[in-house]
Amino acid sequence: MRRQWLFFLLICVGIGVGQETKNVLVLENLIEEGLENNPQVKAFYTKSRADEARVPQAGSLPDPMVSLNVLNLPVDNFVFDQEPMTGKQLAVKQTFPFPGKLSLKENIARKGANVSQANWEELRWQLIRNIKVTYYKLYFVDEAIRTTEKNRKLLTEFVAIAEQKYAVGRGLQQDVLKAQVELSKMEDKLIDLRQKREEVESRMNALLNRPIDQPLAKTSPLVYKPFSLNRDDLEQLILNNKPLFKAWESRIDQSREKISLAEKQYWPDFSVFAAYSQRDVLQSGMGGVDFLSAGVTLNIPLYFWRKQRKRVEETTLLKQSVEERYQNVKLQTFSALDNAISEHLKLDERVDLYESGIIPQATQALQSAMIGYQTDKVDFLTLVNNQMTLFNLELEYARILSDYNKNVAELEYLTGDILSASGN
Secondary structure, three states, rough: OHHEEEEEEEEHHHHOOOOOOEOOOOOOHHHHHHHOOHHHHHHHHHHHHHHHHHHHHHHHOOOOOOEEEOOOOOOOOOOOOOOOOOOOEEEEEEEEOOOOHHHHHHHHHHHHHHHHHHHHHHHHHHHHHHHHHHHHHHHHHHHHHHHHHHHHHHHHHHHHHHHHEEEOOOOOOOHHHHHHHHHHHHHHHHHOOOHHHHHHHHHHHHHOOOOOOOOOOEEOOOOOOOOOOOHHHHHHHHHOOHHHHHHHHHHHHHHHHHHHHHHOOOOOOOEEEEEEEEEEOOOOOOEEEEEEEEEEEEEOOOOOOHHHHHHHHHHHHHHHHHHHHHHHHHHHHHHHHHHHHHHHHHHHHHHHHHHHHHHHHHHHHHHHHHHHHOOOOOOOOHHHHHOOOHHHHHHHHHHHHHHHHHHHHHHHHOOOOOHHHHHO
């Protein structure tokens, strides 16, 4: 009897298997490690730097050409002082694109670098979202393991109570068997949960660029943090902050610059050259005067109806395509926002319902059943059923709380802002 009342006291005060307070995962540390070590993020950052280095190259003049020439050298004796037109020449040539072309090329490269920068920032937000979602999945598994171990301990006590009452003739064998079956089901669930935790650990390690089989500490308890949502405010956050939108806007600007560059191709580029020819004094004693030459060459866009005109048409259509794809990205993003808001409101209501109603009511029902069982007013099957009902509700609450935080992470990714910190 003393053992039974001790068990009853354990239920009433809610003492169970708790999480260790030391060596727990800190979400902010995981995010910092992921941003620093994730190979895909590092690759996008490296590419953004490479595209930035391309900007001054695009606006630079073509390299000048230097040539060393031999002029009118006779092939009968290969001497330089026989013919008056024989000489040695040094020539320099520089090509100049039509004014405005270089600045347009530099602007195009700069817009491309902006796209790479925005893509890198977008990937960072994706990684933050993925780390948070994985962390909250890990939290649910940890909470499920904790709850299952707590209930396994209680069911072990149930089996002991049922066996004791059966031994003294106050209980039924089916009570013992029922408790043993539920206890075996708990053991099976723990096996499944531990395997699930290994899978989530592998996913987190991949995001952090750690060894896949590296074990992770337990997660910290989650706290429900409600905040109000205003769709107009969230939509404005997306328009102002989301790197994905900035990337597409830079692509559109880049397309405009490409159209302007294509229109500039109607105008010719030109090259300036200068040459200095040195002549030897002839064998006859005459000549020996050096020459200086200079000139300008132009390319003529003679086939403009097949090249330049079509190039303008091509770039115009490409700009239209980019704008249409950007509109599609906007529609998909705002549709995802609507779905996330709807899911958030549903989860918010469910968390509140479980915290303020369902869990306390199920706990009271179990306590009442335990009192009734101690006084033989409630049968053992009712007691076990109430315990399993509370167990399943605790698991569902942990799942809802995990989904709620995953939903917040999705909203933060969509808006490019930390909503829980900003209060939006």
